[in-house]
Amino acid sequence: MEKIKSFFQRGDNADQQPAEQPATSSASLLQSMDESTTLSWKQRATGFGICFGLGILISAISIPTLWSLSFTKFAILWALGSLLSMGSTMFLMGPLKQLKAMFASHRLLATCVYLASTILTLFLAFKFQNPGLCLIMLAVQIAALIWYCATWIPGGQTYLKGFVMRSTT
Numbered sequence: 001m002e003k004i005k006s007f008f009q010r011g012d013n014a015d016q017q018p019a020e021q022p023a024t025s026s027a028s029l030l031q032s033m034d035e036s037t038t039l040s041w042k043q044r045a046t047g048f049g050i051c052f053g054l055g056i057l058i059s060a061i062s063i064p065t066l067w068s069l070s071f072t073k074f075a076i077l078w079a080l081g082s083l084l085s086m087g088s089t090m091f092l093m094g095p096l097k098q099l100k101a102m103f104a105s106h107r108l109l110a111t112c113v114y115l116a117s118t119i120l121t122l123f124l125a126f127k128f129q130n131p132g133l134c135l136i137m138l139a140v141q142i143a144a145l146i147w148y149c150a151t152w153i154p155g156g157q158t159y160l161k162g163f164v165m166r167s168t169t
Helices: 002-008 025-036 041-067 071-087 089-093 095-102 108-127 131-150 156-168
Strands: none
Touching (some): 041 089, 071 089, 071 131
């Protein structure tokens, strides 16, 4: 448990700027937000659990709206649920460290595809209300999320590539 706590601790100064250097506007905003949210480990774990649980619950609630052909409701609920689930790790790591980790070079593609597909799902649901396109974007979202999760597991992307290759041949 201590290894898990130390991984998510924000006390390391590797991702913080030195005190004597003024930060740029967007970096200073994120840094001040990160520094002002000092939560205990128990509060972080509770916040993570609640946020993740709500995300899963809202995503699950969205499924029946798809069957009832309420594409706009589905898109809103699904996007909110999946973003809550993904954002829940900000409680564990802190917002600045999480954003840096999400946009690290080996996660950049998965993060961008996931966020773009979430936005496109909302756009398609509001603008065209096309169930086929919504389902395609949903599949892209899920695939990007699986790929994103695999980036957190050492060797996860390599295993996932091999699994997909073996499954398709």
